[in-house]
Amino acid sequence: MRASLRALFAEAVRAVSPIVAMPLVLPSAPHGRTVVIAVGKAAAEMMRVVQARSRGAAVEGLVVTRHGHLPLTGANWPNVEVIEAGHPYPDDNSVRAARRALKLAATLEAGDRLLVLLSGGGSALLAAPVPGLSLADKQAVTRALLQSGATIEEINRVRKHLSLVKGGRLAVAAGHAAVTTWIISDIPGDDPSFVSSGPTVADTSNLETAREIIARYGIEVAPAIHTALADPANETPDPDSLGLAGAETVVIARAADSLNAAGKMAQALDYQVTSLGDRLQAEARHLGASHAALSRRLAKDGIRRAILSGGETTVTVVNKAGRGGRNLEYLLGLAIALDGAPGISAIACDTDGIDGTEDAAGAIVTSDTLTRAAALGLDPAAHLAQNNAYLFFEALGDLVVTGPTLTNVNDFRAILIDAEA
Template identity: 80%
Template sequence: MTAAAQADDRMRADLTALFGEAVRSVSAEVAMPSRLPASPHGRTIVIAVGKGAADMMRIALERTTDPAMQGLVVTRHGHLPPGDVNWPNVEVIEAGHPYPDENSVRAAHRALELAGTLQAGDRMLVLLSGGGSALLAAPAPGLNLADKQAITRALLQSGATIEEINRVRKHLSAIKGGRLAVAAGAAAVTTWIISDVPGDDPSFVSSGPTVADNSSLEMAREIIDRYGIRPPAEVAAALQDPANETPSADSLGLAGCETLVIARARDALAGAARLAGEIGYHVTDLGDQLQAEARHLGASHAALSRRLARAGGPRRAVLSGGETTVTVVNKAGRGGRNLEYLLGLAVALDGEPGIWALACDTDGIDGTEHAAGAVVTPTTLVRAAKAGLDPASHLAENNAFLFFEALGDLVVTGPTLTNVNDFRAILIHPAGGIDS
């Protein structure tokens, strides 16, 4: 193996290790409190929703002192941990993501049904992680699943941020925006959250089924108009119906619910930063709330990386998190936020020596494909040219997945059973050097 190949292997291994530590730092095993809250006087129901729901329920079952605890897990198809998940008194439903399906509707109604059985003295513990907006889909009166699917698809392809998307979703739902907590009546409600939204506002994670909402129908309509979305007639009518305003915290008692964010993107970056320092990198942390068009952020980070590489100095690890957006122009394209970011980065770097990068979704699935993300190296464009791949056309056609798949540079982890959104790491060796 040549020295260049050995260097490339080392850099890829460092990137993979940083991603692994980021994910571990926000796992249910690490993030979940050591004790579950006890029911004041009666029953405890645990409802876990999201891509990390199954692992959160597993930890809850290990740490509970209530052998009669009843549970519901709602997670994405394929996001169950390996082994036996036939837990006593726990129902498991796998549902659609990023677009809701029939199981999403069934899961939402089952969660509402369980909440409705609670009385004063009982407790509902809700374990939320990213993805719950699609996994729990209870259409508002007058809407059906097809309406929900259509507006979800339009929003996800529009370039809207996750906060904007969830503001609309809350006003088209019978469970989001605090309505699940309302269904629990006088029971105590505790919510623990692994946050996948920039800023970690708990009302936006899984569209806040147990958290009071501060948005309005007027805001939802404005978002639809801003992105030029033509919703189905039934959706447009629902957004005009005052009955679809989200519940008031004061009038319905939601203000008394206990909510705790137990893991966030900041924790993932902190874990990766610690490891990067241990293996000899000077860390530059760009923050955990970056939101921009993916390809544009990639080009911006390429410019920064080139300046750092040419300035000399120590080896650097540039870390960032958040959730980029993608404006889809080719609806048949195959890509994802992180893959599009990386392709924008690679094009802007133009083969700059001494720079390697990884961008992955911490849930292990970037967009709708099976990869978590990919890796960019100084030879990415050279290898692409030899393979007859045009990076600019792949970027223009939202086909970043096909580009990195052809190069063999995808990062495939499978579901990680947690989710704090995008993780990006750029490793810089000034002047192209690899010595520590």
Template identity: 65%
Template sequence: MSGSPLPSSSSTAAQALLRALFETTVDAVSAERCLPPAIPRETTSGRTLIIAIGKAAAAMASVAASQINGPLSGLVITRHGHSGPPHSLPANFEIIEAGHPVPDTESLAAARHALELVGGLGAQDRLLALVSGGGSALFALPVPGVSLGDKQVVTRALLRSGATIAEINSVRKHLSLVKGGRLAVAAAPAQVTTLIISDVPGDDPSFVASGPTVADHTSLGMAREILARNGIDVPASVIAALRNPENETPPPDSPGLAGSEVRIVARAADALAAARRLAEEQGYAVTDLGDRLEAEAKQLGADHAALALRLSADGQPRVILSGGETIVRVTNPHGRGGRNLEYLLGLAIALDGAPRIHAIACDTDGIDGTEDNAGAIVTPSTLSRARALGLDARRMLCSNLAYDFFDALGDLVITGPTRTNVNDLRAILIAPEGMPDLT
């Protein structure tokens, strides 16, 4: 390790480092930092069409457009409220803001318009697809026989079931006319290049935004099995669609997919590496649990609390890092709070006010679940302050009310859209002996 622990004369030191760790990870995986080296430099004899899809779409399109020569046009498809400043786009670029995490009518309009644009490309042209997390909902066009309402029902059921993102997107691909490589097939005979900011554990490019320009390796049968295994009740139209062989995703040797270039330009491992560097610079030993954690959020929080308690025994300053996308089983339809808040509340309950241990968990896109926060912070005083307000932590966790819990304490982390997305950063800070607890 280099450096020395941050000054601990006040309780702000631990909180300041936690926030700095999150800010550092977001910066490390921003489009401005990770995209320029991957932009195609060779010129084409035709034109370049940029289609940017996902929560990072505006930033990715802005960076790419500033570095490409020749005739250029573009379509940015992003979440409502995620396309504005500080990113600027060429005057001929179109922007469609759509629904997330459940598709809406703008999601359909975006998909239809994208198909129209790529259908006009020729053999001398290039489609540059800039893909990031969130695109599955933002970019949706159901197969024949399935309505938008049907897709919304299936999406909500999948999100509440506790299914992994890979499972959810496997189903989505087989109910879509644009996912699972279909956008690339529609762009043939143009050259297709896909640059991805990955938000999925394992970084399989075919699962990021359900892979609109990437060959799929799942099947209709797998999609049906996922619904059955998770006990998900869906409309009859969806069952029929998943039994229709015409809705199988295109094979990898299809025009538009064969010979296409796919590259991941940023991933959760990059974010964790940046956090590790900062923590070590400040004199903290780092335990990196990896970027692929997908357990149930509140249980993972309890497990990490046990680990933190063991590691705190020697009194040394430490940081425990992890990434990935945990799952939440929603039992209260009126509950509020995403996976990071459920993780943190499970952690706080298991820590039970243990001294010196603080934590942050945030989604790098700035939105944890469906609320306005990126995540929250836990301190040794979290439970005592909650009790003073009459809050029952265990009851609120069981009722999916983690947002209300941390909101009442004033411990939410609110950043607004970050215009990137490599999923979650979780950091548990074990302060050195003598550092005061947060109040």
């Protein structure tokens, strides 16, 4: 079952890789230059595919990706600058990358084209604080938002109003040039305005929305953040703004594609597939417990089943020194609720290969997980309470470590039922 679970995850990742998902024909400029800006965890691989499909034409542009998320073959292309920046928290390179992207877009004229290749992670990788904010302010508010239990949509609504590049501002910088954006979506529901905080997509929220989110989660922020969120100058551009009006945006890969591919493989392995959808959002440990209850009910009919789901759970951090991740917390909540139910195993991994800030994509749970933990003196409930799920699965040797996959459509979860529980 471990091999089957790993195979399902590998197929889910393959189905949304840039080489599979990206169009075969690249859009050309109406009359002049085409500039390609790739941002996100899949940025370098997306640029590699562009280079391969450019039919020998020179490609000019910029790649901004997370530290360590470059192809094994390297990322050395003439006329393309490559910047590795911080994630999940922006760093100095994130600021440099945002300024470079804005400057490059501003060189375009009527008849030129800006092709933007977006994937998850760009919100941290491109950081251009609005006047009055420092990088430290952006880092602090990002950390507070990520630890608050807020959804990714809520987090990005706030980020858009603290940035000079997000919320459509990169498209506005391109002026009269044609703007095309291809997106590998890591957002439940696949709203393109939230992927990497939508640098080329019109925003549907406003400053009041951002202030309400800060208040709703009781997030303590610096006075400069309050000032920025009260300044009308930081409202996101109108959808009819130059650059945004007429911009073309296409989602080329999404979590649903991963689930569909994994579902076909599960059927080939003689499992009856139950898909819970790709938009699940809840506290990770609670969703794990809920899925455990569902699995135990379904196991009673004796049918071999594969329960698949995607989306992005949340984690409320109580131990800031804890080592975990949302997929690991989901699995630990699942394991505790399963309580050793026979014939049920599961995998939960982030499709980018990195769950949270650790080096694992996720982990695997089997029917003997709690028994093996007890033999090692591990208390699963204590590890979960202290946000230390990584340490729990590391001790068991059950982490799934893939390294960066160079794509990202968010979480993939599979539960296999092979006997009556």
